[in-house]
Amino acid sequence: MKTKMTISFSGILMMLALISCSSEDKKNDTVGKPASASKKAEMNxxxxxxxxxxxxGLLNIYANANGRISKIVAAENQSVSKGSDLALLDNQTDNALLAIEQSKAPAQNAAILSATQNAKAVLSDLQKAQKDEALNEQLFKARAITEQALNDSKSKVTRLQYDYQKLIADIAQQKSKVQEIDANIKYRKAILSDRQIKSAYPGRVLQWDVHDGDYVTPGQKLGQYAPxxxxxxxxxxxxxxxxxxxxxxxxxxxxxxxxxxxxxxxxxxxxxxxxxxxxxxxxxxxxxxxxxxxxxxxxxxxxxxxxxxxxxxxxxx
CATH class of the missing domain: 2.40.30.170 (Efflux pump adaptor protein, beta barrel domain)
Known part of the structure; x- marks a missing residue:
């Protein structure tokens, strides 16, 4: 009976020892790991x-008008200043039309100057005729001149007034033509400006998608530009x-x-x-x-x- 009790007690001691070792191993494993290992690593x-x-940004170079490229002025990788030419479209016809409009301006201005001088002369004659008419009115009342002489002076004033008003109207018309010529000149210059492709900022041309002689249309991408x-x-x-x-x-x-x-x-x-x-x-x-x-x-x-x-x-x- 004593032998059986001894064996059972020994078995219990062995079981307790195994449990103790297992708990110690788990404890040691936990102590060996850093505190943050159980948490998800933070992203930095x-x-x-x-x-x-x-x-x-990268800027595209676009055509503003129809025509053939007469010259690519700025080569690829070339640095350019603001407002400098990048490429030119053929502009011979537009230059000719601009020259025609510009040639009209001097003749029109000369016509205005001549009409203005004539108007001044007529105005001077009119003012003198009006004085003569006033004098003749007094002379007629004094019976110093005939009624025909008085009527002639009045007719002269009427004629000169008509001539003066006509010259003033002609001058206004001539000035209107000058304004029309100026508008046409500005229009032709604007068309020519559209045929000059210029840089908006200082920068560098990166690439061209076209070559000299190519025909282009408005809005067509011609190349790329880096400010x-x-x-x-x-x-x-x-x-x-x-x-x-x-x-x-x-x-x-x-x-x-x-x-x-x-x-x-x-x-x-x-x-x-x-x-x-x-x-x-x-x-x-x-x-x-x-x-x-x-x-x-x-x-x-x-x-x-x-x-x-x-x-x-x-x-x-």
């Missing part, structure tokens, strides 16, 4: 593909993380060729709406994801070229 950045653009100024990286942030990005956050860009950092900057623009993925998305993907456009103003010294595709990291903290 978002990464996306970005395209490098001028801050003012001078700071560069931006335009990227897209997935809708899952778009609310985490804010203006003023620090960003860095990296080359897709070798992974090296090529610049840094600050978030300056966040679109107020979501849109479909743009050219940054994989053409083969069928996933319907929404993104928010974000623009990063790059610091001076960034080693990038316009239209480069780069990796963009935006630091959330």
């Amino acid at each position: 950045m978002v990464v996306g593909i970005a395209r490098i653009e001028p801050e003012k 001078d100024g700071p560069l931006i990286a335009v990227t897209e942030v997935d809708e899952l993380f778009s609310d985490k990005v804010a203006k003023g956050m620090r960003a860095e860009i990296y080359s897709q060729m070798n992974g090296q950092k090529t610049g840094s900057g600050t978030v300056v623009f966040i679109a107020g709406f979501l849109k479909k993925k743009s050219l940054f998305s994989d053409e083969n993907t069928v996933e319907d994801r929404r993104v928010r456009e974000v623009k990063v103003l790059l610091n001076t010294g960034a080693k990038v070229n316009i239209n480069n595709k780069v990796d963009c990291k935006i630091y959330l903290k």
